[in-house]
Amino acid sequence: MTFFAEIFEGLRISWAAIRANRMRSVLTTLGVIIGVLTVTMMATAINGLNSAFQTSISIMGADVVYVQRFGWFMDRNEWLRSRNRREITMEQVRGVERQLTTAKAISPVAMTRKDLVYQRRNGGAVQIIGTTEKQVETGGLNMSQGRFFAAAEVEGARPVCVIGDDVATRMFPQESPLGRRLQVGDRTLEVVGVVEKRGRFLGMFSLDEVVFVPVTFFFNAYEQRPDLRIDVKVGSLAGIEDTREELIGIMRKLRKTPPGAPDDFAINQQEAFVQNFSKVGGTIAALGLFVTGLSLFVGGIGIMNIMFVSVSERTKEIGIRRAIGAKRRTILLQFLIESVLLCVMGGTIALLLSAPITLLVALFLPAALSPSIILIALAVSITTGVIAGFVPAHRASQMSPVDALRTE
Amino acid sequence: MSLIDIQRISRLYQMGTETIHALRDVSLQIQRGEYLAIMGPSGSGKSTLMNILGCLDTPSGGKFILNKSDVSGMDDNALSEIRNREIGFVFQSFNLLSRSTALQNVELPMIYAGVSKGERLERAMNALVAVGLGDRVHHRPNELSGGQRQRVAVARALVNKPSILLADEPTGNLDSKTGVEILALFEELASKGNTIIVVTHEEEVAQHSRRIVRLRDGLVAADEILHKNGSATTAASHAVPPIPVAAHSGPPPVPPGAH
Numbered sequence: 001m002t003f004f005a006e007i008f009e010g011l012r013i014s015w016a017a018i019r020a021n022r023m024r025s026v027l028t029t030l031g032v033i034i035g036v037l038t039v040t041m042m043a044t045a046i047n048g049l050n051s052a053f054q055t056s057i058s059i060m061g062a063d064v065v066y067v068q069r070f071g072w073f074m075d076r077n078e079w080l081r082s083r084n085r086r087e088i089t090m091e092q093v094r095g096v097e098r099q100l101t102t103a104k105a106i107s108p109v110a111m112t113r114k115d116l117v118y119q120r121r122n123g124g125a126v127q128i129i130g131t132t133e134k135q136v137e138t139g140g141l142n143m144s145q146g147r148f149f150a151a152a153e154v155e156g157a158r159p160v161c162v163i164g165d166d167v168a169t170r171m172f173p174q175e176s177p178l179g180r181r182l183q184v185g186d187r188t189l190e191v192v193g194v195v196e197k198r199g200r201f202l203g204m205f206s207l208d209e210v211v212f213v214p215v216t217f218f219f220n221a222y223e224q225r226p227d228l229r230i231d232v233k234v235g236s237l238a239g240i241e242d243t244r245e246e247l248i249g250i251m252r253k254l255r256k257t258p259p260g261a262p263d264d265f266a267i268n269q270q271e272a273f274v275q276n277f278s279k280v281g282g283t284i285a286a287l288g289l290f291v292t293g294l295s296l297f298v299g300g301i302g303i304m305n306i307m308f309v310s311v312s313e314r315t316k317e318i319g320i321r322r323a324i325g326a327k328r329r330t331i332l333l334q335f336l337i338e339s340v341l342l343c344v345m346g347g348t349i350a351l352l353l354s355a356p357i358t359l360l361v362a363l364f365l366p367a368a369l370s371p372s373i374i375l376i377a378l379a380v381s382i383t384t385g386v387i388a389g390f391v392p393a394h395r396a397s398q399m400s401p402v403d404a405l406r407t408e
Numbered sequence: 409m410s411l412i413d414i415q416r417i418s419r420l421y422q423m424g425t426e427t428i429h430a431l432r433d434v435s436l437q438i439q440r441g442e443y444l445a446i447m448g449p450s451g452s453g454k455s456t457l458m459n460i461l462g463c464l465d466t467p468s469g470g471k472f473i474l475n476k477s478d479v480s481g482m483d484d485n486a487l488s489e490i491r492n493r494e495i496g497f498v499f500q501s502f503n504l505l506s507r508s509t510a511l512q513n514v515e516l517p518m519i520y521a522g523v524s525k526g527e528r529l530e531r532a533m534n535a536l537v538a539v540g541l542g543d544r545v546h547h548r549p550n551e552l553s554g555g556q557r558q559r560v561a562v563a564r565a566l567v568n569k570p571s572i573l574l575a576d577e578p579t580g581n582l583d584s585k586t587g588v589e590i591l592a593l594f595e596e597l598a599s600k601g602n603t604i605i606v607v608t609h610e611e612e613v614a615q616h617s618r619r620i621v622r623l624r625d626g627l628v629a630a631d632e633i634l635h636k637n638g639s640a641t642t643a644a645s646h647a648v649p650p651i652p653v654a655a656h657s658g659p660p661p662v663p664p665g666a667h
Contacts, residue, residue, distance in 0.1 A: 002522055009519055016507050320503045323464060324564070325492020325520040327485055401464045405503070 006333055014338035017310065018345075025342060028306040032346030032384065033353070035296030040354045040369075040377045041361075042288045046281070048367035053277055055199065061140040062270055063237050067096070067230035067247060071266035073276050085264045086255065087227040090219070095254040096230055102243045104235035105137035110218050110226040114185035116211070118171045126167060127210045128184060130218025130226070138231035146178045146193030149214055157216035161189040165197040166208035184211055187221045240269060296380065299346070300388040307339050307392035318396055319404030332397035339389025340382055347381025409476065411571055411603055412438040412461065417470030417480070418626075419456050430456040431467070432626035438605070440571070443598035445614035446607045448623035455576075457623065458607045462495050462574045463487045475571050492520050496565025500577035502557040504549040510536060510560045511545040517568045535563040539593065555586035562593060566602070573597065575606045579613055591616045 018025045069085050071078065093108040100106060110130035116123030132154045135141065141148065145168075149160045161184060168177050177191045198207040218226070234243045244267055251257075251265050311318075318331055326334075351374060358369045419431040431453045438444055448454040459465035460472060463479055466487070472480040475494055482490065496517075497503075504513045514532040523531070536545050539559040549557050558578060565573055575594070579587030595616060598604050606617060614620050615634070622630040632640040 005519065005522060020507060316503070317505060320505060321516070321520075322488065323462070323491060323497050323503075324517045325488055325568075327488040327520075329485075330520065402459050405464070405499075 006330055007337065010330075010334045010337035011341065013334055014341045017314075017338055018341065021310075024306060024309075028302050029342055029346040029349070031299030031302035032296070032343050032381065033299075033350045035292070035299035035384070036347045036350035036377050036381055037354055037357075038292035038295050039289065039380060040350060040373060041357065042285075042292045043373050043376065044354070044358050044367050044369055045361070046285045046288070047370060047373060048362070049281060051368065052200075053281075061138075061233065063234045063240060064138055064140075064270070065232050065234065065240060065244060065247070066268040067232065067251060068266050068268055069227055072268045082264070087225065088230065088265065089225065090215070090228065092251070092254045093228060093230055096232075096247070096250055099250045100232070100243070100246060102234070102239060102246055103232045105134045105233040107132045107134035107138045107231050108215050109135070109229040109231055110215055110223065111229075112218075112222050112226070114211075114222070116167065116171060117183040118180065121171060123167065123171050126164075128218070128222065129210055129212050130215040130222070131212060131231075132215055135212065135231070138233045142196040144194050144196040145176065146191070148193055149212070154214040154216055157214055157220050159187060159189045159217060159221075160192045160214065162193040162195060162212040163191055164195050164206075164208035164210040166206055167211060168194045182211075184213065185222060189213065189217075240271075244269075296384060300343075300384045303339055303342055303385065303388040304392060306342075307335060307389050308395075310338065311335060311392045311396040314396075315399065315404050315407045318399055319401055319407070322399075322401035323405060328397040332393045335393035335396050336386060336389045339393065340385030343381040343385030343388070344378065347377055350381075351377055410437040410473075411440040411442075411475060412436065413471075413473040414461075415471040415473075417460065417467035417472055419453075419460065419465070420468045429626050431460075434470075434623075434626070434628055436621065436628065436631075438603065440603055441598075441601050442619060443594070443604045443617045444606070444619045444621060445617040446605060446621050446623065447609060447611070447614050448629075449609065451625075452623040453626040454607050454609075454623050456626075458574065458576055458605075461572070461605060462497060463490045488520075492517060493568060494571045496562075496568065496570040496573045498558065498561050498565050498573065498575040498578045500580040502549065502554075502561050502581070504557055504560055504564075506549050509546050509548055510541060510552065510563075513549070513560055514564045514567050517564060521568055531567055532563075535567040536560070538566075539563045553586070554582050555589055558582060558586075558590050559593070562590075562597075566597070571603060573602055573604045575604065577608055577610075578606060579608075579610070587613075 067088065069088055070082060074082065090108065093106070097106050108131060112128050112130075113125045114128045115125050129135075131139075133148055133151050136148045143162075144165065146162070148162050149158070152158075153160050161182060163171070163177060163182070171177065171182065172180060177194055180191050181188050182191050183189075195208070195210075195212075200206050213221075232243060232247065234240050247267055248263060251267075252263065255264060257264055321331065354377075355369055358367050361367045414434060414436040417431060417434050418429065421428040421430055434453075434457065446454050446457060456465070460467050463474070463482075464487075466472075466482070467480055470480065471478060474490065477490075479487070479490060504510075505516070508516070511529075511532050514535050515528050518528045518531060533542070533545065536542055539562050541556060541559050541563065544552060544556060544560075547556075549560070552560065558581075562573075573594075578594070579590055582590060591613065594604055594606070598618075604617070606613060608614055618634050620630070620632045620634065620640070621628060622632075630642065632642055634640050
């Protein structure tokens with residue numbers, strides 16, 4: 001008997017057996033359905049978060065470092081030690097611009113929140129970023145309308161602004177925003193450009209709810225001496241380390257940090273974010289998969305249990321088949337197929353259920369059901385079936401034909 | 409050469425610390441085309457002998473040569489193939505698969521033999537027609553009478569053209585009229601040259617065969633050839649002295665050489 005014929009016959013027998021015990025099969029499969037469903041949902045969530053993170057990183061550019069007063073990831077002690085650090089001033093930005101040789105572009109960033117008003121439309125508070133024309137490069141900005149403000153406008157502290165995509169659609173739903181006079185805080189500025197849609201960072205906060213103004217205008221209109229961030233576009237990932245070293249030297253000199261004292265500023269980069277995220281994300285993923293794996297394990301135990309029942313119910317049948325010429329392997333395969341079939345049915349139902357649930361979750365969190373997850377879910381079902389079914393199937397195959405025939 | 413050549417086989421069972429000699433020392437030759445009954449009271453070892461003859465079990469000692477190959481030393485896989493090819497079983501309780509139709513039941517041995525779908529169907533149909541069930545092929549066992557079920561079992565047993573048809577109390581679960589019909593079917597099969605071994609404790613059933621081997625306490629107690637006129641002779645080849653057959657309800661023993 002060929003292997004293929006054995007599998008086909010096994011499928012036929014299993015299907016008949018499952019149909020003959022419909023209620024029992026459904027209840028048993030329920031465990032697998034829940035198991036595979038939770039594992040699939042977990043994998044989908046992890047997957048979604050990962051891809052959201054990747055896109056967020058690429059929006060901001062992976063080869064940009066940020067010189068700031070504080071580090072991104074500081075524990076309590078570091079906070080206490082660094083809370084007295086001095087602000088980063090415009091003079092220091094100018095110093096870096098003058099001295100740094102290994103960077104492609106440098107721009108300062110000052111941030112605040114102000115209310116937007118256009119005619120009688122109140123847009124609420126959005127993020128205001130004071131910067132220079134170099135932000136186009138350091139922030140990786142593309143314009144969908146108009147232009148970014150020019151060096152001369154920064155020089156002259158002109159009342160011009162560039163708005164994010166969300167601001168444009170919200171404040172100017174019917175008309176082109178270009179040339180309109182938008183009230184930002186208590187000043188009125190002319191809109192000269194709109195930045196192309198950039199999406200949400202980690203799917204949470206929008207990068208398009210923003211208004212860019214010349215940093216010089218920012219000083220005059222909003223805050224005189226804000227704490228600045230210096231965005232440095234390195235130009236290549238390989239050059240990040242060199243630029244970092246050079247920046248540390250320049251900043252220490254500019255801030256007159258005493259020799260031997262620790263840096264009183266931080267150079268943040270997205271790689272740190274990536275590492276931190278993958279550490280946290282990896283832990284969450286491992287924990288989540290462990291917990292959901294447990295439910296799959298319980299489902300598998302259910303299958304094993306019912307397979308033991310199935311084997312002992314059909315001992316006579318095993319005896320008959322053996323007498324007629326079925327080999328041990330044939331019997332083993334027959335019961336393995338039954339257990340795998342139960343699990344794959346459960347896995348398929350779980351996938352069918354997870355599709356609408358994923359769509360629902362996607363409304364709140366980045367989540368996507370990818371083909372790889374479908375394949376993994378099916379592979380997990382098959383594996384569960386093989387593992388759960390092996391011991392019962394092996395027991396069935398090792399029965400002596402004489403003893404099996406004698407049972408009633 | 410004999411179809412079946414059993415040389416001094418024994419079979420021991422370990423029951424806790426006790427060893428049970430189900431078969432002590434049995435030798436037996438069966439020729440192709442014989443119609444033979446194995447008889448004996450319970451505990452005589454006839455079931456054990458049947459299991460060994462049917463390759464469901466292997467002897468603890470001795471040699472069993474079936475159709476020129478030594479079966480006594482074969483592994484489980486090889487024995488499965490022998491059962492599939494050489495032996496057709498008919499059981500007291502029919503032992504059909506209850507969820508399968510008559511046709512599917514008869515197909516089963518051919519599935520294990522690797523016969524193609526088309527040939528399988530054709531041969532299964534022919535086998536069912538041969539036992540008079542051509543109009544019942546799509547019925548499940550619970551839709552058939554006892555006699556019909558046993559006919560399906562006979563069709564299943566013969567469909568792979570085995571060397572031996574091995575029947576274990578084939579009429580035990582049937583009323584006497586149906587039992588006679590099944591025995592008539594056996595006669596017909598025997599007259600067509602099939603080798604038939606019937607294991608039974610019913611003298612009446614055994615009398616339909618041409619030779620009776622009587623077992624007692626794991627030994628062959630008598631080996632008689634039955635003649636058409638109802639008389640019997642002890643098989644010449646037999647070494648063990650015959651025990652008076654008068655103990656049984658069958659016809660009186662006739663001393664060898666009376667004919």
